[in-house]
Amino acid sequence: MIRPTAEQLIALLGLQPLPVEGGLFRQSWRSPVTAMAHGQPHPLGTATLALLTDAPDSFSAMHRLPTDELWHFYLGDPIALLLLMPGEQGKGGVRHITLGQDLLAGHCVQALIPAGTWMGAKLKQGGSYSLFGNTMAPGFLEVDYEGGDTDLARQYPEAAAAILDLLRTGSSHLRMDQR
Numbered sequence: 001m002i003r004p005t006a007e008q009l010i011a012l013l014g015l016q017p018l019p020v021e022g023g024l025f026r027q028s029w030r031s032p033v034t035a036m037a038h039g040q041p042h043p044l045g046t047a048t049l050a051l052l053t054d055a056p057d058s059f060s061a062m063h064r065l066p067t068d069e070l071w072h073f074y075l076g077d078p079i080a081l082l083l084l085m086p087g088e089q090g091k092g093g094v095r096h097i098t099l100g101q102d103l104l105a106g107h108c109v110q111a112l113i114p115a116g117t118w119m120g121a122k123l124k125q126g127g128s129y130s131l132f133g134n135t136m137a138p139g140f141l142e143v144d145y146e147g148g149d150t151d152l153a154r155q156y157p158e159a160a161a162a163i164l165d166l167l168r169t170g171s172s173h174l175r176m177d178q179r
Contacts, residue, residue, distance in 0.1 A: 009051055009131055013051075018050070023051060023059065024053075025048050025050040026049050027047070029046060030043050031139055037067070042141055044139060046135070046139030050131070051129060051130070051131050051132075052123045054123055062166045063148055064117060064118045066144055070111070072132055073101060075131050078100030078124040081097040081098070081119060081120075082166060083097065100124075118148055118152060147174035148163070
């Protein structure tokens with residue numbers, strides 16, 4: 001099998017820039033059935049395809065969602081996920097997960113991000129791209145997205161450098177629904 005380039009994947013999968021969060025994506029499935037969740041109708045489930053590259057601004061900015069999110073690794077290079085677990089003043093703890101294919105090295109091909117967990121992700125050093133997916137049930141709505149800010153670095157000082165590396169500088173948009 002010949003490894004496709006990032007440009008080929010973007011074209012083949014119809015990926016577009018993901019506003020506010022970053023990276024490239026395409027929603028590949030959205031349930032036509034809805035149910036009440038978080039105070040409003042949500043699709044029962046959604047799935048996306050996403051791509052991070054070695055471009056300096058290609059990362060998933062720190063954010064949290066009110067629903068569990070399952071990340072799936074498909075191909076390419078490993079991704080470093082940073083999770084800030086809920087808790088009072090950073091007492092929830094910090095987790096680092098590598099999403100990738102080298103299971104013997106401790107990579108995960110799936111990673112669950114529990115509801116309410118602050119998270120961000122970027123390609124691991126030396127990689128060129130990673131193709132992955134996200135699944136949510138109930139499904140994603142833009143109003144669900146809450147972006148992080150520098151206050152997270154104060155709340156989780158042991159991960160301050162990693163947090164600051166996963167924040168969008170100069171952006172006043174912390175919510176997707178308020179672009």
